[in-house]
Amino acid sequence: MPENRFFLEDAFEKGLTVYLKGDELRHLRVMRREIGETIELVNGKNQLGHALLTHLDKETATLTLSNVIDAPPPERQLILAQALLKPKNLDLVIEKGTELGATAFWLFPGQKSEKKGLSPTQIQRCRHLTISALKQCGRLDLPDIRIMPLLADWEEFPPGNRFFGDRHSEESFRPPKGNTILFVGPEKGFSSEEKKLLSHHTQGVRIHSYVLRAETAALCFLALANFP
Amino acid sequence: MPENRFFLEDAFEKGLTVYLKGDELRHLRVMRREIGETIELVNGKNQLGHALLTHLDKETATLTLSNVIDAPPPERQLILAQALLKPKNLDLVIEKGTELGATAFWLFPGQKSEKKGLSPTQIQRCRHLTISALKQCGRLDLPDIRIMPLLADWEEFPPGNRFFGDRHSEESFRPPKGNTILFVGPEKGFSSEEKKLLSHHTQGVRIHSYVLRAETAALCFLALANFP
Structure with a gap:
């Protein structure tokens, strides 16, 4: 068990x-x-x-x-690139995101993030949450937690399918096979500069008809990405 | 806005x-x-x-x-029949479930629920959470909160599509059109008696390859039910 x-x-x-x-x-x-x-x-x-x-x-x-x-490793990488959230919301995303199969969390300061970084204690806390969720949900691979810079400072975007949540998009999110990275903004959303950058490197998709809070969007994205 | x-x-x-x-x-x-x-x-x-x-x-x-x-009312009923959870988990399900489009929460004591009922204050709290999520997510219909008896005492199950989360099921959850009710157990899961009853009245479906905590299962179910 x-x-x-x-x-x-x-x-x-x-x-x-x-x-x-x-x-x-x-x-x-x-x-x-x-x-x-x-x-x-x-x-x-x-x-x-x-x-x-x-x-x-x-x-x-x-x-x-x-x-x-x-056991074999996961069939594909499913990376959640999450802008930093308030600690309570970030905890939720890390815990539930581990259950929902994220293979890595790439945490970066969004331009509208209230917090611009994580202390070593906070990173350790995130790691504990992944371990605890891993033990409970039956998966055998521990998601990696990576601290990333501002989106504008990323040297490259990883290969594979890349999406960001955009409620104004005409495209509904259709979960693809293969390595996938999902970008989710902070509580106040992506800045227009970030949206421009993301539109260039990734596909904006609608994941729900309502306006989801950041942490809900992350979990909804992951739930859909694993559509059985 | x-x-x-x-x-x-x-x-x-x-x-x-x-x-x-x-x-x-x-x-x-x-x-x-x-x-x-x-x-x-x-x-x-x-x-x-x-x-x-x-x-x-x-x-x-x-x-x-x-x-x-x-505005027109929602196109269909999407009822989350949720066994009572610890307050923190129930809060999460009500708040995020409202964002994710549940049109009603039917709350019932599961045989393995730690709590067997909700006080008027707790029900009021749930209602506040739905109002606050409603204002934020842009929907215009407030989900109804209904307190239900033990599953064994339900006089009838509502018409429409009926599912419960069963990680041992061979069937993956394929979100249907039309009125739908989703049954989710408490933290310790449904009892064998409840599973028997649910198997009779509803379809057991797998919603994820991992073992989801009760509150994660509820949100995953709702996210998938709204698959765009």
Whole structure:
């Protein structure tokens, strides 16, 4: 069951002894796992390990990997290029975006973003949210979080399908196959300069008939991009 | 601009004098609207009014409707039948669900819901969230909030397309035309009894390849249901 997974960044190998500490150890204690039990470990690198809990003390849980499953990586990159939002909204986008299958979050200051950067603590917090969502939703690859500059300073736009949400567009968003990047603005939207740049490098598409808040637009975009 | 809309439950008619009080009056003050300005009023009943601000004091803003637009009601009912969630998650579903076009929220206690009911204050809070999202997203019909009994006690299921999220289903969700109701369970999911009942009355469909949290599932369902 995904809700019982634990995160450990090591590369897994059958027979390897591994150690849980810190947050993950606390989680193990909350779940009341005991010596002799087998738990599921994930490393965010497409591996799922089954591990026997052999020793448990205040500082460390010691485990032996009894089985390792190597899963294929995601079939395609699905990058959410998100302008910086207020912390509460950014948290939501990172958490739900991980569940909805974003393979990377590229965070950049929008010209109308209230915040122009993230502190190391805030980046760490985003990473924790991705780990927690990863454990819960069953995926095995941890989305990457990348801090990007202002759009005007991007040296290049990644290859593949590129879209930005534009409620005035005549085009409805039709999720394509293959690598895809979705651009979503801050609470106050993209500036006209950013829109011009995005129109040049990406396709403006309508994702809903109503005016969505920035964080809702990001989640709607990702939900549609995964249209089953 | 939707962000400058104000909510008033009255039926609108050109030439009518109307009064804003309470929350909406506070909103008007925050927006620094002044006498002689024209503002947009919505009533959640498919009317958009333009109104001239003629008088403003501590208790009341007095307005005269200079123009009223009657919009058609939504083309179809899109009901989210949502098992009760923790308040924070329910707030999210109500707010984002309003943006994403739910025409009604039918809230019922799931067998595994932690909460079995909502207080009048909580229901009022949900209503406030729908009003605030309505003003922001540009829609003109206020979603209805209905408190329903346990699924086993429903006398009937509404006509139209009926789905519930079932990650084990072979069927992917294909959003249909026409009236649609979507059933989403509580944080711990539907009980086997509820699943049996839902399988009888509705179609179980997969909405994503990952295991979505309850509130994420609700929003994903609604985003897909509106697939443009």
